[in-house]
Amino acid sequence: MVTDQQIADRRAEVAAWYADARHRYLRTESLVTRMVRRALRDAGNESVKVESRVKSPESLVAKAVRLRDDGTFKYADPRAEITDLLGVRALVPLRTELAAMTRLLEDLFVVVEKSDLREGTAEDVPGYQSTHLLVRLRPDTLADLDFHGLGDPVFEIQARTILQHAWASLQHDLMYKTERPPGPAIRRRLIALAGLLELAEREFILVRHDHGEAYPDEPPDDAGTDGAEHPAAALVTQLFPGSGSTHRAWLDEVESVLGQLGLADEDAVRSELGDWAGRAEAVAAAVRATEPWASPPYLLDVLLRLALDEDYLARRTGAAVSEPALSAHRAERDDLLARLDPEDR
Amino acid sequence: MTREPVDDAEVCVVAASSAWPFYQATGSYICQANRRFRDATRLGFYSARTIHPLVARIEHTVPQIDLDDEHAAALALSADPVERRVGKAMAAGLHEGMSGTVQVVVLSAPRDPATETIGAIRHEGRSAWTVFQRYVPLGRLRAAELTSDLADTDAGEADDGGH
Numbered sequence: 001m002v003t004d005q006q007i008a009d010r011r012a013e014v015a016a017w018y019a020d021a022r023h024r025y026l027r028t029e030s031l032v033t034r035m036v037r038r039a040l041r042d043a044g045n046e047s048v049k050v051e052s053r054v055k056s057p058e059s060l061v062a063k064a065v066r067l068r069d070d071g072t073f074k075y076a077d078p079r080a081e082i083t084d085l086l087g088v089r090a091l092v093p094l095r096t097e098l099a100a101m102t103r104l105l106e107d108l109f110v111v112v113e114k115s116d117l118r119e120g121t122a123e124d125v126p127g128y129q130s131t132h133l134l135v136r137l138r139p140d141t142l143a144d145l146d147f148h149g150l151g152d153p154v155f156e157i158q159a160r161t162i163l164q165h166a167w168a169s170l171q172h173d174l175m176y177k178t179e180r181p182p183g184p185a186i187r188r189r190l191i192a193l194a195g196l197l198e199l200a201e202r203e204f205i206l207v208r209h210d211h212g213e214a215y216p217d218e219p220p221d222d223a224g225t226d227g228a229e230h231p232a233a234a235l236v237t238q239l240f241p242g243s244g245s246t247h248r249a250w251l252d253e254v255e256s257v258l259g260q261l262g263l264a265d266e267d268a269v270r271s272e273l274g275d276w277a278g279r280a281e282a283v284a285a286a287v288r289a290t291e292p293w294a295s296p297p298y299l300l301d302v303l304l305r306l307a308l309d310e311d312y313l314a315r316r317t318g319a320a321v322s323e324p325a326l327s328a329h330r331a332e333r334d335d336l337l338a339r340l341d342p343e344d345r
Numbered sequence: 346m347t348r349e350p351v352d353d354a355e356v357c358v359v360a361a362s363s364a365w366p367f368y369q370a371t372g373s374y375i376c377q378a379n380r381r382f383r384d385a386t387r388l389g390f391y392s393a394r395t396i397h398p399l400v401a402r403i404e405h406t407v408p409q410i411d412l413d414d415e416h417a418a419a420l421a422l423s424a425d426p427v428e429r430r431v432g433k434a435m436a437a438g439l440h441e442g443m444s445g446t447v448q449v450v451v452l453s454a455p456r457d458p459a460t461e462t463i464g465a466i467r468h469e470g471r472s473a474w475t476v477f478q479r480y481v482p483l484g485r486l487r488a489a490e491l492t493s494d495l496a497d498t499d500a501g502e503a504d505d506g507g508h
Contacts, residue, residue: 094442095442095443095444096439096442096444097444098444098445099411099412099413099444099445100413102444102445103411103413116377116378116445116446131445201442202442205442247414247418249413249414249415249417249418249419250414250418250422252418253418253419253421253422254422256422257422260424290370291433291436291437292440293436293437293439293440294436295418295436297418297422298418298421298422298436301422313424316424317424324426325424325425325426328426328429329426
């Protein structure tokens with residue numbers, strides 16, 4: 001059991017240490033937020049909003065003297081265990097953009113710990129969603145003159161969407177900053193609001209997606225999305241007109257598939273497709289009925305599987321095809337053929 | 346052909362408000378990376394106060410992979426049928442707005458004979474039967490009408506949360 005004197009001693013000790021250490025965190029905050037904003041701008045992602053704060057001395061001291069139910073200190077060593085002295089938050093418009101931003105942050109810093117507090121953790125209860133990274137500066141960053149004298153600070157970065165943040169902020173204020181904790185009925189309403197915002201975000205994603213499909217000729221605004229200049233782009237656009245822009249990764253992959261099949265140019269592909277080229281749109285509709293995500297390069301691959309039938313796998317692998325692979329290929333082909341109008345088979 | 350002793354099979358029933366329709370559409374399950382299913386060979390789905398009637402066989406698991414277009418495209422266009430199913434599941438996940446580092450579980454499809462059909466099991470308790478996952482032998486799921494018939498089954502919430 002901790003005595004009042006031990007609490008007073010800890011208050012004094014932590015306050016004295018932080019009076020000296022806080023200026024280093026303030027300097028780190030300024031350098032780190034500038035670094036993150038610059039990296040995001042360089043990556044062409046200017047829609048991310050970056051916020052930060054350094055913990056106030058009062059807040060740190062209050063946290064450092066928190067007690068467990070058994071009356072002992074919650075933090076045996078608050079200097080080492082309290083890791084949110086500097087907190088950075090990066091907000092993206094929608095969760096489809098979270099992965100790219102998180103990857104960028106992971107490249108920028110050394111990740112000590114990563115936790116995804118997302119819907120998968122309690123799938124039938126909407127609520128708090130955020131990715132938390134505990135990071136430190138990379139050795140090459142620390143070697144930079146600007147960062148000299150900062151020690152090796154560990155700090156927290158939260159990555160979430162604007163709507164996830166809206167819910168977390170309002171919920172936090174209600175749960176922790178009101179005089180009495182909310183009862184079950186209020187908590188239930190908060191959970192319902194989390195569900196509502198999650199649905200709103202899904203709708204925003206769909207709206208953005210559908211808008212992209214409706215205006216395929218607009219220049220792409222995503223650095224990873226590229227239609228016109230890729231060698232395979234012209235072919236898939238002709239075969240599947242009106243399909244919108246395509247992520248470059250899919251074009252790269254289908255280009256590699258064409259290479260494995262020995263199809264060096266558009267004429268070779270068209271010759272191999274034969275009549276299937278004229279049925280491309282019917283095939284696209286049948287595929288998208290069950291795979292609405294199907295991009296034009298994926299559809300081209302499906303078309304080639306239909307046209308080449310069992311030769312497809314042998315030509316790609318250049319080796320004998322295993323029975324399970326052949327069986328899966330036949331099942332997929334039969335399933336798709338069954339969904340096509342008889343005249344398109 | 347000998348039939349596997351399916352009634353002994355351990356089923357991991359996951360809380361699945363969005364995963365149940367996702368499984369029906371894709372024959373797969375995407376969850377947080379490195380989530381463990383202990384010795385379960387099958388996956389069941391619980392949502393809307395019901396354990397749903399399809400119990401899928403776990404065919405293949407990718408414990409940790411970045412859910413992005415690069416990985417989805419490389420796998421969905423693979424000549425290997427299992428990789429292709431993983432990639433298609435990932436592409437569907439991206440389409441649904443999922444992101445981050447995930448685990449992809451390829452399952453027997455809803456109409457695959459390897460997927461067992463049971464009666465839907467209703468839950469009448471006040472709180473959710475599970476908010477994460479629980480383990481039940483398939484034979485007990487087959488015999489149950491209500492989740493109260495599964496009263497002493499193993500709630501794996503504390504042990505198996507992955508990261």
